[in-house]
Amino acid sequence: MRILFLCVTFLILFSFMESQSEHLHVVGAEATLVAVAGEDLVLPCFIKPNTSAVDMRIQWGKVNVEDSLVYLYRDQKDRNEKQAQSYRGRTTLFKEKLQEGNASLKLSDLRVSDEGTYKCFVEDKSWSDHITVKVIVEVPGSHPLIKMESYDHSGGINLVCESSGWNPEPEVLWLNVEGVTLPAEDTQIHKDSEGFSVKSHITVYDRSDSNRFYCRFQQTHHRMQTDVFINSKLFD
Numbered sequence: 001m002r003i004l005f006l007c008v009t010f011l012i013l014f015s016f017m018e019s020q021s022e023h024l025h026v027v028g029a030e031a032t033l034v035a036v037a038g039e040d041l042v043l044p045c046f047i048k049p050n051t052s053a054v055d056m057r058i059q060w061g062k063v064n065v066e067d068s069l070v071y072l073y074r075d076q077k078d079r080n081e082k083q084a085q086s087y088r089g090r091t092t093l094f095k096e097k098l099q100e101g102n103a104s105l106k107l108s109d110l111r112v113s114d115e116g117t118y119k120c121f122v123e124d125k126s127w128s129d130h131i132t133v134k135v136i137v138e139v140p141g142s143h144p145l146i147k148m149e150s151y152d153h154s155g156g157i158n159l160v161c162e163s164s165g166w167n168p169e170p171e172v173l174w175l176n177v178e179g180v181t182l183p184a185e186d187t188q189i190h191k192d193s194e195g196f197s198v199k200s201h202i203t204v205y206d207r208s209d210s211n212r213f214y215c216r217f218q219q220t221h222h223r224m225q226t227d228v229f230i231n232s233k234l235f236d
């Protein structure tokens with residue numbers, strides 16, 4: 001009986017010790033992080049349950065790129081000799097937070113080229129896990145401009161709204177004076193080294209109350225809008 005009891009105790013103790021590291025896992029961000037160029041961004045990576053990461057290996061890398069090392073911490077030191085050139089001087093690990101299992105990385109002065117998927121890999125002697133986090137870097141474009149292009153044979157007027165220099169591709173909306181969206185006819189999107197430029201076409205018709213129309217470009221963190229007023233006489 002006593003031997004059985006000892007055995008059971010041992011088994012429980014053993015499986016408890018096993019599960020200590022098995023239960024550890026790394027958590028990050030569920031959603032894509034949308035940040036603004038020039039600002040700083042914290043890429044979240046956290047060990048759960050609360051465990052010190054001071055003696056672990058923490059490796060941040062960019063997925064699917066050649067020169068992919070963004071940050072390496074090992075043997076309680078930074079090992080950034082092989083860090084990709086474009087990240088030099090722009091990365092920080094929160095050293096004082098490592099003992100809480102926080103392996104988040106601060107990326108400073110964001111650039112469009114920082115866009116992509118990052119991997120946080122955490123490794124201990126008997127255990128390892130990783131998460132990935134996707135990053136989008138927003139840059140607002142030029143102020144949109146509306147031009148009257150031509151008369152439409154159905155009695156309307158053809159307008160085009162354009163703006164350039166956006167990243168990523170902005171959402172473009174036409175609105176009437178009540179804020180109701182109007183259907184665009186044709187939208188041309190072009191991408192070059194300056195970013196996305198967009199031309200959106202619409203045909204508007206005479207309204208007795210107000211012939212003011214709005215064109216809006218928007219992203220998660222930016223919104224730019226311009227309007228045009230068309231005298232009713234022009235529709236005749």
Ligand SMILES: *[C@@H]1O[C@H](CO)[C@@H](O)[C@H](O)[C@H]1NC(C)=O
Pocket residue numbers: 050051052099100
């Ligand atoms: C996490 O662990 C650290 C160090 O062991 C401790 O200071 C902190 O209070 C803990 N936090 C929680 C939420 O348990």
Ligand SMILES: *[C@@H]1O[C@H](CO)[C@@H](O)[C@H](O)[C@H]1NC(C)=O
Pocket residue numbers: 042044046094097102103104
């Ligand atoms: C980790 O530390 C950073 C920097 O202090 C903080 O912004 C972030 O919220 C922390 N993460 C967690 C899950 O506590």
